[in-house]
Amino acid sequence: MIEVKHLTKSYGRQLALSDVSFELKEGDILGFLGPNGAGKSTTMNIITGYLSADQGTAVINGYDILEEPMKAKKHIGYLPEIPPLYGDMTVRKYLEFVFRLKKIRMPMKEHIDKVCEMVSITDVSERIIKHLSKGYRQRVGFAQALIGDPPVLILDEPTVGLDPVQIIEIRSLIKRLGKNHTVILSSHLLSEVQAVCDKIIIINNGRIMAEGTMDSFTRSGRDTRRLTIIAEGREQQLYSLLRNIDKVTKVEKLGEREKGCWEFAVSSSGDVRRAVYRRLASSDCNILTMKPEEQTLEETYISIISGKES
Ligand code: ADP
Ligand code: MG
Numbered sequence: 677m678i679e680v681k682h683l684t685k686s687y688g689r690q691l692a693l694s695d696v697s698f699e700l701k702e703g704d705i706l707g708f709l710g711p712n713g714a715g716k717s718t719t720m721n722i723i724t725g726y727l728s729a730d731q732g733t734a735v736i737n738g739y740d741i742l743e744e745p746m747k748a749k750k751h752i753g754y755l756p757e758i759p760p761l762y763g764d765m766t767v768r769k770y771l772e773f774v775f776r777l778k779k780i781r782m783p784m785k786e787h788i789d790k791v792c793e794m795v796s797i798t799d800v801s802e803r804i805i806k807h808l809s810k811g812y813r814q815r816v817g818f819a820q821a822l823i824g825d826p827p828v829l830i831l832d833e834p835t836v837g838l839d840p841v842q843i844i845e846i847r848s849l850i851k852r853l854g855k856n857h858t859v860i861l862s863s864h865l866l867s868e869v870q871a872v873c874d875k876i877i878i879i880n881n882g883r884i885m886a887e888g889t890m891d892s893f894t895r896s897g898r899d900t901r902r903l904t905i906i907a908e909g910r911e912q913q914l915y916s917l918l919r920n921i922d923k924v925t926k927v928e929k930l931g932e933r934e935k936g937c938w939e940f941a942v943s944s945s946g947d948v949r950r951a952v953y954r955r956l957a958s959s960d961c962n963i964l965t966m967k968p969e970e971q972t973l974e975e976t977y978i979s980i981i982s983g984k985e986s
Pocket of ligand 1: 687690691692710711712713714715716717718719
C-alpha cells in the first residue's frame with residue numbers, strides 16, 4: 677500500500693532524515709513516534725509530495741510520488757501539522773474549494789455532506805471557520821483530507837493544542853477512520869500512539885530506531901537480563917549463590933517478603949534463568965517467584981530515544 681524507500685533529506689547542513697524505509701499494508705494504523713525534531717513532519721511532507729527528498733522515494737498504491745505525483749496524491753488525504761484552513765470561509769464553502777482543487781469527479785453536494793457526516797461537522801457546516809473551536813477546526817482539517825475518498829490518511833500530530841476532551845474525540849475519530857483507511861499518524865506522545873495504533877515506528881534524529889507491532893513492543897519489553905527472584909533460605913546464602921552464577925553481573929537485596937523468603941533483583945549479561953534454578957535447587961533453596969522485569973512501553977521508548985538501549 678505504501679512503500680517508503682531510503683529517504684534522506686538535509687536542510688542545508690542539517691541532516692533531517694537518514695535512510696528511512698518502511699512499508700505499510702492496507703488497513704494498517706501506523707504510529708510514527710518520536711520527539712520534536714525527530715523528522716516526522718519531514719517524512720510526511722515527502723510521502724505526500726510537498727517536499728522533495730535528496731534521495732529515496734515513496735510509492736503509494738503502486739504510484740511513485742516522484743514519477744506520478746498526481747496519481748499518487750489522489751490516494752492520499754493529508755492533514756498537515758498546521759491545517760491549511762481559510763478562516764473567513766464557511767466550512768461548506770471551504771470544502772467546496774478543496775473539492776474543486778482536488779478535481780474530484782463526484783456529485784459535490786452529496787460528497788461534502790457525507791464527509792461532514794463522517795467527522796461530525798454537519799451542524800457547523802454553514803459557520804465561518806475562524807469562529808469554530810479548535811477541536812471543530814481540526815475536524816474541518818480532517819474533512820479536507822477526506823475529500824475525494826482517499827484510501828490513505830496521513831495525519832501529522834493531529835491532537836496537538838487540543839484540550840483533553842477534544843483529544844479523546846479526535847482519537848476516536850481516527851480509530852473510526854482507521855477501520856476503512858490505511859493511516860499514518862505522527863505523535864510525540866506514546867500514550868496517543870498506544871491508544872490508536874497497531875504498529876509503531878520510533879524515529880529519532882532522522883533515523884528509525886525501532887519498529888514493530890504494538891504487541892511485539894510490549895513483549896520485547898520483557899527483559900530476561902533483569903530478573904526478580906523470591907527464594908527461601910538465608911539472605912546471605914542466597915545472595916552468594918546468585919552472585920556466583922556465571923553471567924550474573926549484579927544482585928540487589930530487596931528484602932524479606934515472607935518469613936524466610938527473600939527478594940532479589942538479578943542483572944546478567946544473558947539469560948540465566950535455568951542456571952539460577954539449578955544453583956538454588958542444588959542447595960535446597962526453593963524458588964517461589966522468578967520473573968523477568970517488565971519494562972513498560974514507556975521505558976522502552978525512553979531508553980530508545982535516549983540511546984541507552986543495550
Ligand atoms: P518533527 O516533525 O519530528 O518534529 P521535523 O521533520 O519537523 O521533525 O524536523 C526534523 C529536523 O529538521 C529538525 O532538526 C528540524 O529543526 C529540521 N528542519 C525541519 N524543517 C526545516 C526547515 N524548513 N529548515 C531547516 N531545518 C528544518
Ligand atoms: Mg512535526
